[in-house]
Amino acid sequence: MAIKSKRYKTKKKNKIANLFIKQGRLRWFNTLGFATLLFMLALFVSQIYTTKSTDKLTQKNEMTQVQSRTAWLKKIAPYAQRLQKKYGVLASITLAQAAHESNWNDSQLSSKYYNFYGIKASSGQAAIKLPTSEYIDGKWITVNARFRVYTSWQASMLDHTLLLVNGTTENPNRYYRVLHARNYKIAAKALYQAGYATDPTYATKLIKIIEQYHLDRYDY
Template sequence: MVTKKRRTRKRKTSSKFSIQAFFVKNGQLRRRNTVLFVIGVVLLCAVALRWQNNHQPIANNSTNAQTVLYEQRSTWLNSLVPYAQQLQRQYGVLASISLAQAALESNWNGSQLSQQYHNFYGIKASPGQKSVVLPTKEFIKGTWVTINAPFKVYDNTQGSMLDHALLLVRGTGENHQRYNQVLKAPDYITAANALYQAGYATDPGYAQKLIKIIEMYHLNRFDR
């Protein structure tokens, strides 16, 4: 008699990953796998947090720095407002123009001329006046050149602001009416353009720079 061999079927093992099987076996918690999983989650969170710290704060720090700079400049401008308004009442020079020119000409009180010699407007000295010779840039024949020029020295900020107002009122030795259009200007835009046209500065973008400062810091609200 020929005996038939019994075929034994092999059970197919499931290839699908089971989350429950990963953590539980035979009703018991698989501690090793659980610990590894927790460590993996913690590491993943740490990597995500580090990435966030390395990327997002760049924009935030830049924004914060700009905010701080804006507030510092506003505080400095506000310290000049009372006297600028007094000069406007006395001589008709718009306070916004006085403030914007002080900011632009002194590089926001960062120049050597303003910090050491209280000259906030780049006013040149006449023969016999107290002065200091410093390098300055002039736009001559379409090109920026550096020259040495004598600048007036003042004892304080108010002395510089007053002299600026008197310059606009009295003009220069060769033309006493030189800045009349600045004084007659009904608004800061007209006054800024009149300053450039009268030759206060050689920079072709001078008027627009003044206007930008006035509008950015809302200086025209101080005009009366």
């Protein structure tokens, strides 16, 4: 039995060897095919490893981003609560608008000029002219606008609250429904309906931010 087994292994080795060399000649087609197969296998394994590494890096970056955003919200939340207590604007709305309008305090208008809410400047007010996107006639367009420049982020938040409280010159009660909303969902929808923003998904975006970061816990 041992002799037969040895012969079988020898024949098997010869059979495999014949796939690549026969009668002293290299069988290019088989050799190239095998090399290609090995290359594809190595590439596949490499892609799996790269994908896993990328996923881990993305997850780590997302965690860092969430931590950074949460820290920023915690910093400005106490002042948002003070404004709610005095004027009645939900703190969650004040915070969500600040996050959305300023791109999490990453926009030039916010980080350099303390304007969290994209509030436009009136005549005689300190201002900076910057491009902004507006949703007009069913499409987004870029326009240049004069935005208010503040000396502190607290001044920006106070001005935003007073805008909602006092309304506009043509309509002092423009944000009445926002001020008297029972919860953040009603307030967010009322903001869009009152024309605070032209983006048709504005309310949905605010609600998503509030719920993702549990900002309603700051509401009285």
